[in-house]
Amino acid sequence: MSTVDDKRNQIIGAALRRFSHFGIAKTAMSEIAEDLRLSKANLYYYFPDKFSLIEAIVYQIIEETDIAIGNALDSIPGTLDLLIRMLDIKKEYFEKYYMLVVDLHEMNINEEKWAALAKAMFEREVGTTSRIFEHGIKRNELVTFDVPATSELYVAMIRGLAMFCDHATPHTLVDREELARIIEKQKQAATIFINGIKK
Numbered sequence: 122m123s124t125v126d127d128k129r130n131q132i133i134g135a136a137l138r139r140f141s142h143f144g145i146a147k148t149a150m151s152e153i154a155e156d157l158r159l160s161k162a163n164l165y166y167y168f169p170d171k172f173s174l175i176e177a178i179v180y181q182i183i184e185e186t187d188i189a190i191g192n193a194l195d196s197i198p199g200t201l202d203l204l205i206r207m208l209d210i211k212k213e214y215f216e217k218y219y220m221l222v223v224d225l226h227e228m229n230i231n232e233e234k235w236a237a238l239a240k241a242m243f244e245r246e247v248g249t250t251s252r253i254f255e256h257g258i259k260r261n262e263l264v265t266f267d268v269p270a271t272s273e274l275y276v277a278m279i280r281g282l283a284m285f286c287d288h289a290t291p292h293t294l295v296d297r298e299e300l301a302r303i304i305e306k307q308k309q310a311a312t313i314f315i316n317g318i319k320k
Contacts, residue, residue, distance in 0.1 A: 129167050131157055133181055136174050137221070145175065145224040172234055175225070179238060182218060183245055186210055190249055200257035201315040205308055207249065208279075212304050216297065243280075247272045263318050275314060279307050 135156045139148045150171060154164040168174040193206045215222060250272040257263035283303050 125167075129177070132159075132164065132167055132174070133177050137178055140175075140178070140224065141218070141220050144220065145171070150174075176234075176238055178221070179242070182214060183242065186214055187245075187249065190252075194252065194256060198260065200253060200260075200262055201312060203253045203256065204250075204311045204315065207253065208304055208307050208311065212300060215300060219297065243276065246276050250275050262320065263315075264320055266318060271318070275311075278310060278314070282307050282310055 132153065136148070136153050139153055139156065150164055150168075151161050153174075154161050157164075168177065189210045190207055193203055193210070197203050197206055247269070251268050254263065254266075254268050254272055254275075258265060258268070
């Protein structure tokens, strides 16, 4: 790992600790710099603004989940079991970074930047789901189908359940107790979905 990567990771780690404890809005970039004994100019060299730091944290969390899902692909043979594991991983990360998730929902981030990040996160989830479905097709467990379109449909369904679970209107922010109910409904929906495309 290069010195630049090492410094970036140190900054991300310090920011994540501070954001998790004090919240994003109440954390100044100068405080993160102080925690690491960096000048503000040095911090801004790596991250020109708070959004770029938030974005780096989000991508680091996505990378961590990708590794966990990759390990599951290597050790769990069944498609439904893989989708269930993927939901469990999402729950684990939601609980681990709960305060960060809550804060992100309350932040007023430039709409265009936030929309681009949200789109990238959605596409990453669709890509992961595609890997799981392709795994099932190769193992002759699933019928052949349009993997990208079906993956997008599956992710939209799972996300829709998260927004509308026990609510008549969209509800994007959930507490820890509600999360357990949402995950159970998502697992039920995954079971129904997979039963429809099994051989």
